[in-house]
Amino acid sequence: MAKEKRDLKINKGTKKENTTKKGMGLSTKIFIALLVGALLGVGIHYGLPSGYFRDTILVEGILYVVGQGFIRLMQMLVVPLVFCSLVCGSMAIGDTKTLGKVGVKTIGFYLVTTALAVMIALGTAYLINPGIGLDMDAVQTSEVTTAEATKLTDTLLNIIPKNPINSMANGDMLPIIVFALFVGIMLAKLGSKASVVANFFSQFNDIMMEMTMAVMKVAPLGVFCLIARTFANVGFAAFKPMLKYMGNVTFALVIQCFIVYQILLFVFTRLNPIKFIKKFLPVMGFAFSTATSNATIPMSIDTLSKKMGVSKQISSFTIPLGATVNMDGTSIMQGVAVVFIAQAYGIPLTMGNLATVVVTATLASIGTAGVPSVGLVTLSMVLASVGLPTEGIALIMGIDRILDMLRTAVNITGDAVCTTIVSYQEGALNKDVFNRE
Ligand code: ASP
Secondary structure (H helix, E strand, C coil), rough: CCHHHHHHHHHHHHHHHHHHHHHHHHHHHHHHHHHHHHHHHHHHHHHCCCHHHHHHHHHHHHHHHHHHHHHHHHHHHHHHHHHHHHHHHHHHHHHHHHHHHHHHHHHHHHHHHHHHHHHHHHHHHHHHHCCCCCCCHHHHCCCCCCCCCCCHHHHHHHHCCCCCHHHHHHHHHHHHHHHHHHHHHHHHHHHHHHHHHHHHHHHHHHHHHHHHHHHHHHHHHHHHHHHHCCCCCCCCHHHHHHHHHHHHHHHHHHHHHHHHHHHHHHHCCCCCCCHHHHHHHHHHHHHHHHHHHHHHHHHHHHHHHHHHCCCHHHHHHHHHHHHHHHHHCHHHHHHHHHHHHHHHHHCCCCCCHHHHHHHHCCCCCCCCCCCCCHHHHHHHHHHHHHHCCHHHHHHHHHHHHHHHHHHHHHHHHHHHHHHHHHHCCCCCCCCHHHCCC
16 A cells, blocks of 8 residues: 555656646746736726727626636636545555654644644734735626625534535535545555555546646636736726735745744754755755646655755655645645635635634645645635635736745745654754755
């Protein structure tokens, strides 16, 4: 079983490398689509007189249909992608029982840092208020769902699905996650007895990943239409909150990467954080340019072992696991996005809603695969968990590529910090190698 898993990881690794090149080309295309779309939108807003052609045919016709079509394609992926990815992820977690202490510690660390990351995201978002000033009512024509106040007890109980198939049909993400975790853990427990089903989910997961890649290919067109429609409707008013949103995400990512992680590293190991950052910077650069945690796995393991003295026995387990389930940067983006979208639509969030966001964004981090843009797909599940309109993703989609690069660098740094701490505590870290210049 463990060997099978390793084979799976290796297969995934090579596949990601193939897609990396495409991903980079795609990043540029999306970025261009974003700029040109924004310019066109501004041009339409200020240059074209309001009337049947501009409003009905162009903005609410072509741009709306193509943009929404792309969003629907993304939504189509959510349930099967999250389910399979979580079954596979929790299968890996189920295996960690055999790895005893290291596994439990690692998973504990991953969950705590992710929850912390979401809290930092929410905290900074309520300081910066990125969505205030953007009137989404001007853009929104379809129905807006308002956040319903559900009792905390019901929220808790609703996590357990009465009927998992029903939850999937309704797209209720929390019960889907619980069921997927159960399936994955049982598959790990049954080992070779359930290898057919285990392989089925791994392969279905691969299919969903391929489908995500395929959908992402039309992303430039989708982004172009979505952003052009946004700017055509609101003009320059959209720039400021978007810049605020980007600044907010970046600010929270910097706090997590250069303050939270480094304090944790120092407190648990007394190792020099500056040295850690210096030595790990090239790996962060690689993650930044590819926006793919998975492709960074080999480089991360190599750097940790050669430059930091971390035992490969530990890192070869914790780094791939982290690249699959630990996405602190992604959960930061999702936390800020929730506040941004809530403010843009003028929907207030209760303390209960915020607690739900901490839980769902942490779980979404487990369900987010380490490839470009998946964080945006799982964001819709976080939004849905507090009743926010998933159409809000349209606003941030265009600028997400840049943030994807930044958050991927943070995602893999979290894995590396955890690996270094666990290695140190297990007596599997060579300090001489770490301190060497
Ligand atoms: N690109 C991210 C990663 O690979 C995942 C995401 O947030 O979309 O870590």
